[in-house]
Amino acid sequence: MAMTITEKILAEHAGLDKVVPGQLITAQLDLALANDITGPVSIREFEKFGVETVWDKTKVALVPDHFTPNKDIASAELSKALREFAKKQGIVHYWEQGRVGVEHCLLPEQGVTLPGDVIIGADSHTCTYGALGAFATGVGSTDLAAGMATGEAWFRIPESIKFIFKGTNFQPWVSGKDLILYTIGKIGVDGARYRAMEFTGEGIAALSMDGRLTMCNMAVEAGAKNGIIPPDEKTLAYVNERAKRSYKVYHSDPDAQYVEVYEWDVADIPLQVAFPHLPENAKPVSEGKGIKIDQVVIGSCTNGRLEDMQVAAQILKGQKVHRDVRLIVIPGTQDIYKQAMQEGLIDIFIDAGAVVSTPTCGPCLGGYMGILAKGERALSTTNRNFVGRMGHPESEVYLSGPAVAAASAVTGEISHPEEVL
DSSP states (O other), rough: OOOOOOHHHHHHTOOOOOOTTEEEEEOSEEEEEEEEHHHHHHHHHHHTTTTOOOSSSSSSEEESSSTTTOOHHHHHHHHHHHHHHHHHTTTTTEEETTOOOOOOHHHHHHTOOTTTOEEESSGGGGGGGGGGGEEEEEEEEHHHHHHHHHHHEEEEEOOOEEEEEEEEEOOOOOOOOHHHHHHHHHHTTTTTTTTEEEEESSHHHOOHHHHHHHHHTTTGGOOOEEOOOOOOOHHHHHHTOOOSSSOOOOOOOOOOSSSSEEEEGGGGGOEEEEEETTTEEEEEEETTTTTTOSSEEEEEEHHOOOHHHHHHHHTTTOOOOOOTOOOEEOOOHHHHHHHHHHHHHHHHHHHHEEEEEESOOOOTTTSSSSSSSSTTTTSSSSSSSOTTBBBOOOOOEEEEOOHHHHHHHHHHHHHOGGGTO
């Protein structure tokens, strides 16, 4: 029986020859992860089970990234809970401040997430790892606790939607962020509810791994159960530099069944900006002309990777941030930060007038390092622009890729990079 890549991964991890959409299964896990917000809740639930140890200390990841370095006493207590549990359990994949990064940038970089894995995370953007050809999805803290205890999780097999991006003639500066914003703009924030979003085509093959990770990161913004990209030579080159264990590559059968198929030519997709207050409110950047902004954030698990830093620096080099704008740049991991330093990117950011932060989720969730006041407007490379997402409920968040963000920081209003260069 023909199956999609998502169905094949779940079938094998359930010990079944085949599965069909709607079927309930229990699957073996390759990784269970949590952060400093969700982890302490999972730990409390885990301890209620009366289980002494996690099922496999090499298959649990705890990443204190949301409020670190700790912003207050409450966040310090959250980090302490994570730290003490990791030490008590002998958790292998735990990173202290100074070594930690934004979780969905850090784990692929460190070779912790691999093709063919089944991964659950108490963070909705766990779907990022689908870019490696893994089944990865967000769960609640209680489900995560059960996963840490048993090494298993239950799933309903999702239906799959196929997105084919034809051609490689990208418009200038268009990236994976623009492709996913365009996609969400077409299908809506409920358009892939509990479905697998499978991204294919020449346009996807042309993207870097950084661009692919960005696309799968935002699958959840369309309501998807997971986003996934079948592995190719580019995937394997990335993975083989990092993998410390074996993995298995899966691909969809040519006659696999999809509930919907969308097909677009990348040449027809301009730079995108998602207007308040939903990611589906995506429009060409030209429609944002004249909209003044108070703050720009370049970073997060969506666009905090090296390629994003390089694109932003390419536009900001020799420029100055507009006097009415605050620009915050946050490399996703310490390795990305270090590489950006070695390439002179940090000098470019600081010379332009930006704040450069240690890796943190910070402003993305309205945590710290860039909270918006009443009436303020931000343009951000993050993944959500809901009401109050980055601060005051009467503030506004616009979403874009790093090219538009950097250009807009210079002009003081939403702008195409060509207006700066």
